[in-house]
Amino acid sequence: MPSLSYVAAVNRALRDEMARDERVCVLGEDVSQGITGLTKGLAAVYGTDRVVDMPLSEQAFTSLATGAAIAGQRPVVEFQIPSLLYLVFEQIANQAHKFSLMTGGQAAVPVTYLFPGSGSRSGMAGQHSDHPYSLLAHVGIKTAVPSTPSDAYGLLLSAIREPDPVAVFAPTLLMGASEEIDDDDLEAVPLGSARVCREGTDVTVVAVGHLVPVALQVAEGMAGEASVEVIDPRTVYPVDWETLGKSITRTGRLVVIDDSNRMCGFGAEIVATAVEEFGLTVPPVRLSRPDGAVIPYALNLDHALLPDGRGLAGAIRAVLR
């Protein structure tokens, strides 16, 4: 079976959507050169008027995409660093997101925001190591954090086809990942559909992005000890509450592992809803970055602040006790 890398899957989704729909265009810094890998080769096929290198003006080009989307285009905007989200928060949260309601439904804003290299980049320090998807979930932007190449393909397809703004985060630690998959098996993955990655009966682990393979490995390693169900929500907004609810109600135990800061992070939302709605039998545990985390440069300090498999194994044992 052919092997598909995460980066190639995103690239493939962009190619396929550009071929299918001529309104789809790609805007961003160095996109014609494909510096992040995601847009490599697109300019040669679709031209530099559809794959457009932007000046270093993120705020303007984010809202340029909003204007173009209202006027009928389907822009995909790539940001070189996830923390550029902080620059363009106004343009996404206050403009693109609000346009539909504020105009009484006159206009939709079908823009896709791509954030490659999200999360720690091991040695890129404070301003290049954030993984800020929880912020967009909080605002209510539809937001995907695909954990496999085929999900990256399928979720990006859905993102581009969605009539609303959608953000897609590609975690740094997955960008080198690959998967054996037939081209014919690549398909759109609906936003808001979780995947049960591994079935189990004792405890539900909800893991996001690069922590999904970590959770699967931990679950396998603990197979003799406990039957661990692993769920990948795939989109952090909207959340597939039905799939999560079924699992958590059945196991009665929940651990969430999520690479957000703890305060008001995605993990907090899952835990809160589970407590309110899903009849937990023991208190849930969430693993995250600490409150207010700023990732230090030195590698050992960087790693010390990130949720990991060892912590997850401990948390699973704690809820089983």
Next chain:
Amino acid sequence: MRLIREFEEHCLEKALAGTIVGGIHPYIGQEAVAVGVSACLRADDVITSTHRGHGHVLAKGADPARALAELYGASTGLNRGRGGSMHAADVSLGIYGANGIVGAGAPIAVGAAWAARRAGRDDRVAVAFFGDGALSQGVVLEAFNMAALWSLPVLFVCENNGYATSLPVDRGLAGDPVTRAAGFGLTAEAVDGMDVEAVAEAAGRAVDACRAGAGPHFLECATYRFHGHHTVEHLMGTKYRDDDEVAGAWSRDPLTRQRDRLTPEAAAEVDTEIAVLIAEAEAFASSSPGSDPGDALDYLYAGLVPARPGA
């Protein structure tokens, strides 16, 4: 300039070896800008720098040994191993930091100048270094406006190395930098940024005028980066400059040009002195300890935050 060049060559080697994690944005080729401008500054002046910041930080007087230790993640580093290449700072020397966000330093420099005025010390100058790409950032233009509006002693130094990553300046920038800056009311001029004496001469005039209360200045320094945008660039399969162009730039190497102005003895003396400094820096950095992972959140807040339950 020799110090910066040798420091950067050493870093290239150590980034390749993995001693420096995260790679660096090498300053090689642009040394004349940092050195020419910093030669006109006093210890109590302030600078803000960029992702390509080693040159500015060293030229403003940071200890090369502690700068290297920072890149090794050591607790003896300028930022105690917390900042690395893109955040190297020594606030006690007026170095308000390299910066990972393009254009971010410009308004910080304006703030430093504004504070100096409030403190009755507006003979202090703040210099904002940034690249050609940063001229497309809204905050940089907003900073121009405020500096001009309040006639603050700020020198904006635009290092035009022809590219923002892979984007040639003529595909990123409408008009030219000097005209743009002049449009905001800055006193603006362009200079050969690969000639350290030309930079020092122009910067000297600008800094003196800033100190004398003549308002903000802008210097466009035409320069070139001899290496890739970042040390991992070769992995990205990009091609945006042809080899002749890069070779042509080497023929204007600011170090060679300055060397030709020195006697061979004087040049050799500089080389020896710098070789010793680099060897000492390496010895210091490589023997410095790291930090305890339990201290990863040290310095997060200057004030107190109550612990949360369970933590």
